[in-house]
Amino acid sequence: MPEVREFTLPDLGEGLTEAEIARWLVEVGDVVAIDQPVVEVETAKAMVEVPCPYGGVVTARFGAEGDEIPVGAPLVTVASAPTGGDGKPAVNGVEVVDGTRVPSAQRAASAGSGTSASGTSGGKEGSGNVLVGYGTSEAPRRRRRAARPAAPAPSPAPTRPRPAPRAPVARADEPADARTRAPLAVISPLVRRIAREHGIDLHTVPGSGPQGLILRADVERAAARPEPAAAPTAHAAAPPAEPQGERVPLKGLRGAVADKLARSRREIPDATCWVDADATELLAARRAMNAAGPKISLLALLGRICVAALARYPELNSTVDTERREVVRLPAVHLGFAAQTERGLVVPVVKDAHRRDAQGLTHEIQRLTDAARDGRLSPAELTGGTFTLNNYGVFGVDGSTPIINHPEAAMLGVGRIVPKPWVHEGELAVRHVVQLSLTFDHRVCDGGTAGGFLRYVADCVEHPAVLLRTL
Structure with a gap:
């Protein structure tokens, strides 16, 4: 008889505890090979195809597309059918042996003690590959006990009425209805x-x-649901009325973003400072660069300015170890930047941004942006940032108070660049002005350090030649 095996959602790494079924790749009744992907799931990090370590016939699927399931929950069951002489699995009770179609039952009868024609047990088939958190080793087989000769039946003993079962006794700290609850x-x-x-x-x-x-x-x-106020009478308080309207589940990427932003607000005592800067010279410098060679993006120039500012104010390239009550200043700058996609807001990370020039930053930012829009970012490309740059000016807004990307210590927000009246060299002129906002963790530095960082960034925007000192 074929052995039915259950394949559960494995641990996909990066601390993920659940995933959403995005697309089934097999149907019930399909024949799958070892390590063939059977389902595509969406985690809080990326889209992942999950391969099944067993080969055979899919007998059941668990969950519909759009369902969210936890790690360890069943995905599919697979009947590991025996294989014929040409190595093909038996399907619908028939297999191929030496070019002849033979019923599986007849084949199993001729196989003796469950060994296939090749001399190996069909139950040992499994994947050689291992995903994070699960393996494919076969469970130990049960040992069959030797039959014992039947013992002579003892003479009947006088029967006594059996006592009635005792009612379970609830513990003092246990609710009265605990023994009636379902598991x-x-x-x-x-x-x-x-x-x-x-x-x-x-x-x-x-x-x-x-x-x-x-x-x-x-x-x-359940935790976010407000507790009902105590009723003034002895009657039980009525349950709070739930608000009416469309309900959108916070799950997948949207849920992960919500958790991270809420944690940032709970744990980080943040403060924000901002300044208006004349970006006319920066735009002129970018036009000159693009006329002389490969295109340089404005975001890459702002990223290069941030890297130079972090070299002067390393306090803002740090994180806080809350358990040990220590500020950890980080040696490398891994620059995150906010990117809006159809799946929601993501923050890809340019690793070792301090080692890249403006052209290198442009290339890497474009690569990560394309991958984000296609849903191809790996978990490694979405984690490990030390400082984030948020260009919300693309949405047509002037300013904002960014929420720090936990566990980082600061984020620079950039508004839209628009022509405004501005006093330039003592005269009123129309200049291209941008608002810069810095939100910082007040535990890592005081306002003087944050103000110095932001002023240096603004000076580089207004006078790009200032950057020549750090290039």
């Missing part, structure tokens, strides 16, 4: 920890996962 449908230890931290009884949380599985989003939704 918890929870797999992830992270879900249990979040519920414990918020004092949430998981028995009261409805699960939105497969077969009522309680997901992280279910617990966070």
Whole structure:
């Protein structure tokens, strides 16, 4: 008989605990080979094709496209059918042996103790590849006990009435209805920890996962729900009315962004300072560069200015170790930049930006932007940033107060560059003006350092020749 194996969602790394089914690549009844991708899932980091380590016939799929499932939940079950003489698996109860179609039952009867024609057990087939967090080693087979001779039946003993079962006794710290509750449908230890931290009884949380599985989003939704005020009477308080309207789940990339922004607001005591700068000379310098060689993007020039400013004010290229109460100043500048895509806001990271010139920054920013729009960014390209540049001027706005990209210490926001009246060399003139906003972690530095950083950036925007000192 074919062995039915269950393949569960593996640990995809980077601390991810769940994924959304984006597209099924197989149907029930399809024959799959070892390491053939069976489903495409969307994590908070990227789109990933998940290969199945077993070969055979797909007998079941778990979850529909758009469902969010936790790590460890079943994806598919595969019946590992025996193979014929030409190495093809048996399908619909028939396999090929020496060019002849033979029923699988007849083939199994001639195989003796379950060994295939090649002399190997069909149950040992598995993948040689391993994804993060799971392997493909075969589970140990059960040992069959030797049959014992039947013992003579003992003479019947006088029967006594069996005592009635004792009712379970509830502990003092256990709710009165604990013994009547159904078992918890929870797999992830992270879900249990979040519920414990918020004092949430998981028995009261409805699960939105497969077969009522309680997901992280279910617990966070319960934690965000306001507690009803105490009723003035002895009657139980009525449950709070839920707001009416369209509900959009915070999951996948959108959920990950929401979690990160909320964590930044909770943990980082941020402050913002801003300044208007005359960018006329910077635009002129860019036109001269583009006329003399490959195109240089404005974002790359601003990135080069930020790298030069961080060399002068390294306090802003740091992170805070909250457990040890230490500020960690980082030796390399990994420059993140905000990019809006159809999937939402992402922050690709230019690694070792301090080692790249304006042309190198332009090339890498364009490569990462194209990958972000196509959904091809890897988790490594979305993590590890030390400072973020946010050009929200492309949306036609002048200013903003950026939220720091946790666990970084600062973010520079750039508004749109527009012609405005400006006093230039003692006379009123029309100049191209931009607003620059710096949000910084007040734990890593004081306002003097943040102001010095922002003033240096503004000076480089107004007088690009200042950069020659650091090139």
